[in-house]
Amino acid sequence: MTPGAAGSIAVWTGVFAAVLSLLAYALSHRMEARKNLLIILGRAFYAAAALSVFTAMGTLANIVYHREYQYDYAVQHTSNELYNHWFRFAATWSGQEGSFLLWAFWTAVLGFVVMRRSRSYENTVMPFLVSVIGFLCAILIKQSPYLLFLKVHPGMPGIPQEGLGLNPSLQNYWMTIHPPTIFFGFASLAISFSYAAAALIRRDYDGWAELVFPYALLTCAVLGLGLFMGGYWAYETLGWHGFWAWDPVENASFFPWLAITALVHALHVQKARGNMKRSSILLGLLGFWLFLVGTFLTRSGALASKGPNGQLLSVHAFDDISKSGLVLMVAMLIGYGVVGLGLWLWRLREIPKTSATGDNLLSRDFAFFLAVLFMLLACGVITLGSTTPLFLSWLHRPPMAPQASFYNKVMIPLMVPVTILMGCVPWLAWRRTDPDTFRRKMLAPWLLSVLFGFFMLFQVQSAQHKLFNIMAPAVYQGTMHNWINPAVQRVAIVLLCTLGFLAALSNAMLAYRVFRKKPLGAGGWIAHVGIGVLLIGVLVSNTFERTQIITLKEGDGPRTVFGYTFQFVGMTGKPPAARPIDPEYDATNRVVLRVTPPGASIAGEEQGDAQTFLMQPRWYVPRPGLNEESMGNPDTMFWPSIMKYMGHDLYVALASQPALSMYEVKLSPRSSAQLGPYTVFYYKPIIDPLNFMAAELGLKTPQNKIVVADPGMQWYKDGQGHPITNDDGQPIILKVNETIPHLNDSQGRPGVVILNALNAGTHQAQLLFSLPGMPGTWNVPLSITYKPWVNLVWLGVLITVLGTLIAMMNRLRENRLQEAGSRKTAHKTA
Amino acid sequence: MNKAVLIGLLAVSVAMGFTLWAFSSSMTPYVDIHQAEQMGERVQVRGKILHNTVRWSDRQHALIFMLQDKNNDQIEVVYHGAKPESFDTAPETAASGIVERGSSGTPIFVSDSMVVKCPSKYDDEKGLRHNIHAGTGAKV
Numbered sequence: 001m002t003p004g005a006a007g008s009i010a011v012w013t014g015v016f017a018a019v020l021s022l023l024a025y026a027l028s029h030r031m032e033a034r035k036n037l038l039i040i041l042g043r044a045f046y047a048a049a050a051l052s053v054f055t056a057m058g059t060l061a062n063i064v065y066h067r068e069y070q071y072d073y074a075v076q077h078t079s080n081e082l083y084n085h086w087f088r089f090a091a092t093w094s095g096q097e098g099s100f101l102l103w104a105f106w107t108a109v110l111g112f113v114v115m116r117r118s119r120s121y122e123n124t125v126m127p128f129l130v131s132v133i134g135f136l137c138a139i140l141i142k143q144s145p146y147l148l149f150l151k152v153h154p155g156m157p158g159i160p161q162e163g164l165g166l167n168p169s170l171q172n173y174w175m176t177i178h179p180p181t182i183f184f185g186f187a188s189l190a191i192s193f194s195y196a197a198a199a200l201i202r203r204d205y206d207g208w209a210e211l212v213f214p215y216a217l218l219t220c221a222v223l224g225l226g227l228f229m230g231g232y233w234a235y236e237t238l239g240w241h242g243f244w245a246w247d248p249v250e251n252a253s254f255f256p257w258l259a260i261t262a263l264v265h266a267l268h269v270q271k272a273r274g275n276m277k278r279s280s281i282l283l284g285l286l287g288f289w290l291f292l293v294g295t296f297l298t299r300s301g302a303l304a305s306k307g308p309n310g311q312l313l314s315v316h317a318f319d320d321i322s323k324s325g326l327v328l329m330v331a332m333l334i335g336y337g338v339v340g341l342g343l344w345l346w347r348l349r350e351i352p353k354t355s356a357t358g359d360n361l362l363s364r365d366f367a368f369f370l371a372v373l374f375m376l377l378a379c380g381v382i383t384l385g386s387t388t389p390l391f392l393s394w395l396h397r398p399p400m401a402p403q404a405s406f407y408n409k410v411m412i413p414l415m416v417p418v419t420i421l422m423g424c425v426p427w428l429a430w431r432r433t434d435p436d437t438f439r440r441k442m443l444a445p446w447l448l449s450v451l452f453g454f455f456m457l458f459q460v461q462s463a464q465h466k467l468f469n470i471m472a473p474a475v476y477q478g479t480m481h482n483w484i485n486p487a488v489q490r491v492a493i494v495l496l497c498t499l500g501f502l503a504a505l506s507n508a509m510l511a512y513r514v515f516r517k518k519p520l521g522a523g524g525w526i527a528h529v530g531i532g533v534l535l536i537g538v539l540v541s542n543t544f545e546r547t548q549i550i551t552l553k554e555g556d557g558p559r560t561v562f563g564y565t566f567q568f569v570g571m572t573g574k575p576p577a578a579r580p581i582d583p584e585y586d587a588t589n590r591v592v593l594r595v596t597p598p599g600a601s602i603a604g605e606e607q608g609d610a611q612t613f614l615m616q617p618r619w620y621v622p623r624p625g626l627n628e629e630s631m632g633n634p635d636t637m638f639w640p641s642i643m644k645y646m647g648h649d650l651y652v653a654l655a656s657q658p659a660l661s662m663y664e665v666k667l668s669p670r671s672s673a674q675l676g677p678y679t680v681f682y683y684k685p686i687i688d689p690l691n692f693m694a695a696e697l698g699l700k701t702p703q704n705k706i707v708v709a710d711p712g713m714q715w716y717k718d719g720q721g722h723p724i725t726n727d728d729g730q731p732i733i734l735k736v737n738e739t740i741p742h743l744n745d746s747q748g749r750p751g752v753v754i755l756n757a758l759n760a761g762t763h764q765a766q767l768l769f770s771l772p773g774m775p776g777t778w779n780v781p782l783s784i785t786y787k788p789w790v791n792l793v794w795l796g797v798l799i800t801v802l803g804t805l806i807a808m809m810n811r812l813r814e815n816r817l818q819e820a821g822s823r824k825t826a827h828k829t830a
Numbered sequence: 831m832n833k834a835v836l837i838g839l840l841a842v843s844v845a846m847g848f849t850l851w852a853f854s855s856s857m858t859p860y861v862d863i864h865q866a867e868q869m870g871e872r873v874q875v876r877g878k879i880l881h882n883t884v885r886w887s888d889r890q891h892a893l894i895f896m897l898q899d900k901n902n903d904q905i906e907v908v909y910h911g912a913k914p915e916s917f918d919t920a921p922e923t924a925a926s927g928i929v930e931r932g933s934s935g936t937p938i939f940v941s942d943s944m945v946v947k948c949p950s951k952y953d954d955e956k957g958l959r960h961n962i963h964a965g966t967g968a969k970v
Binding site for chain 1: 842845853855888910
């Protein structure tokens with residue numbers, strides 16, 4: 001059996017087994033007598049469905065890894081050039097179908113865990129969970145990744161020997177780690193949904209909270225980790241100059257995180273005080289549903305216009321969606337929405353009505369209520385902002401997406417009450433807090449925070465002073481647009497950082513106190529510390545980063561930016577020995593820069609200067625013809641080079657492709673010209689109207705040696721031998737850089753000539769030369785950014801994730817103790 | 831109790847009002863080149879990138895190109911910032927900025943933010959055809 005057939009059969013069996021499992025579990029509620037048998041059947045069919053998903057995943061990975069180009073998916077997502085085994089494997093989930101499979105895979109894995117641990121909930125929870133697998137397999141039937149290439153492209157003469165390749169920005173180690181992590185988080189959202197729905201069916205509004213709590217914390221931690229990885233990847237690879245751009249793909253993972261974090265807080269209140277029962281069930285349902293919204297948004301955006309940072313502009317026409325698996329996505333969106341909300345509304349009056357706000361304003365109850373409220377507000381704002389293009393396209397209005405400044409404008413002020421809450425909550429007691437005790441406990445953190453505020457102000461002022469001395473004010477640009485007066489903005493940011501510090505400090509103090517008594521109990525407080533640290537990092541790095549764009553010219557000597565001196569050292573690329581005039585189309589193109597930090601002596605020729613270091617921003621030009629998108633204009637991609645210090649990052653990326661200025665000579669046939677010590681003879685043009693044009697040249701060297709060359713340009717051809725034209729009907733021409741034989745300089749770099757233009761009528765040739773003794777010089781446009789305190793961002797997220805995981809372990813431990821306890825009492829009563 | 835709900839409601843309504851304000855102020859209207867020249871305020875202009883005019887200016891540290899809108903009007907765009915990903919292959923762009931007058935009085939669209947329309951990957955089979963015959967994809 002071919003792998004494609006195996007995969008197709010697997011997704012079909014996946015759907016059937018999922019439906020059967022769902023039916024068996026559902027019937028077990030009705031048929032009390034056969035309950036155990038039906039549950040066992042439900043399990044068996046679940047296992048079959050999960051096994052189908054594993055098979056589907058395995059076959060697709062096999063097709064992609066072994067580059068089986070008879071399948072369209074392999075052609076679209078891998079290439080012969082992709083040699084790294086990890087990337088070859090990770091290309092499996094680079095397409096839409098592959099990521100649906102990854103989602104299904106984790107759902108299937110997590111289903112086994114839930115099955116084992118759900119106690120009496122099994123036959124109510126599992127039907128919901130298995131339905132997700134069923135839906136995903138159905139999507140993969142509708143939009144199969146196992147289609148044969150020739151079936152998809154019936155007009156094609158044969159099977160390609162080469163694929164279109166994995167997008168180079170995905171060829172990064174994060175590609176192997178980030179998608180599996182974030183999809184684990186996404187898949188686990190279904191657990192909270194299933195438990196919440198099961199609780200409504202079983203009318204058990206307390207028991208579910210205990211069971212779901214560890215999963216909700218797991219989702220929170222893993223999604224947080226996934227978001228962190230995505231941000232770091234973007235920062236390190238994509239040359240966005242930042243870790244967060246509020247683009248729909250990021251937002252689509254962020255708003256479920258906010259919903260699930262709100263759930264965690266509501267569950268905490270429910271466990272501690274028995275309140276917020278209605279809210280927690282709704283929040284449990286909400287997280288998964290919002291993820292479906294986000295998935296639909298980003299999936300339908302795969303065919304749409306994108307912004308510079310990939311932000312979605314318009315959603316593709318909705319008729320195209322019905323042709324793809326997205327129509328089932330819509331069904332999921334409506335189905336889970338109606339079922340979830342319907343169940344909740346149906347049972348709403350039965351759920352014990354408890355106070356959400358607590359009885360006293362100065363209480364932990366009220367603080368938690370506000371926290372949940374603010375998280376939902378943030379969640380709503382981000383969801384609405386990201387779905388704007390969707391609504392506009394429904395209304396047939398021109399596509400528009402709110403700019404990043406919109407999110408900043410809303411989220412930054414929202415962080416003021418949130419940080420105050422986080423700073424106060426450790427010193428608030430459940431039910432009511434004695435105001436005097438509260439004031440006494442808050443005194444030390446407040447005083448220390450004010451001190452920190454002054455320290456920040458001092459830091460900022462000195463940093464500003466330093467930076468403004470270094471550069472002309474006209475050329476700097478911050479990412480946070482000046483929507484308020486910069487001076488006011490600075491003060492506001494310092495104030496907010498002070499509050500962030502207060503949050504981190506208060507929580508750290510309580511975490512330490514709790515940790516000494518009961519280590520696992522400190523998780524939540526540790527997570528809050530991380531949020532405070534993260535906030536400071538985000539605010540400082542964004543507000544006080546400065547970018548300057550310069551053009552570094554070879555031979556012009558070093559340039560100083562932000563106190564760092566940049567010196568052009570050279571270019572690398574293929575072939576390594578040759579001077580890469582037109583760098584071979586590959587990912588190894590680098591500009592090598594020698595950087596001298598402030599205070600160090602400027603490096604001379606000697607490379608061993610310990611104080612200086614090399615930075616190598618890279619650019620990538622896909623090989624023409626490898627990718628249909630790159631036909632004509634090869635699309636370049638810039639990868640930054642980052643020097644990390646404790647207090648700041650120096651972020652260097654190419655602002656545009658480096659350009660080589662060469663020596664230009666214009667000649668008519670049978671004439672010659674002097675070029676420095678060289679004499680150029682132009683004998684005659686060679687023109688083959690359908691294939692190429694070239695110029696026959698002779699070059700007399702200073703040593704009176706004559707070398708010959710015939711630089712030319714060629715037409716790209718399609719399969720029938722016709723020239724390929726661009727959108728304007730012009731043939732696409734490849735200028736071939738002619739390396740002149742027997743003409744190397746002392747370092748072995750060859751002389752190069754390019755035929756830049758050849759007049760078809762007069763045969764006049766425009767030639768560009770780079771020769772030993774008079775080489776062309778590189779102009780390198782660089783975008784240099786000074787980013788203070790970025791490390792706090794990464795540190796903050798990691799602390800939060802760690803804290804959340806500790807909280808999860810705590811909940812697992814409590815559940816275990818409780819179970820052991822109840823077993824003991826059950827034993828006694830028996 | 832009532833006070834608590836009141837505080838919650840107040841917070842929600844303030845936040846919603848603020849969100850609406852931020853939302854309306856972050857949307858830049860779409861206009862054509864002619865309107866942009868008339869208005870003189872921050873707008874978005876959508877049009878075709880004339881790729882043979884694209885150049886990097888060392889002096890202005892900017893990407894400069896001609897943009898042609900659906901009325902076939904053209905304007906020079908000076909984009910301050912690094913070249914957006916996919917710019918080279920993008921047929922169209924929507925640039926936000928302000929029309930200013932150049933030294934000779936010609937209108938220049940000074941932009942600091944650009945949204946690039948990606949070429950549709952799915953209609954174009956040229957590259958695939960090419961791969962079938964180019965074999966390993968070596969240079970032609």
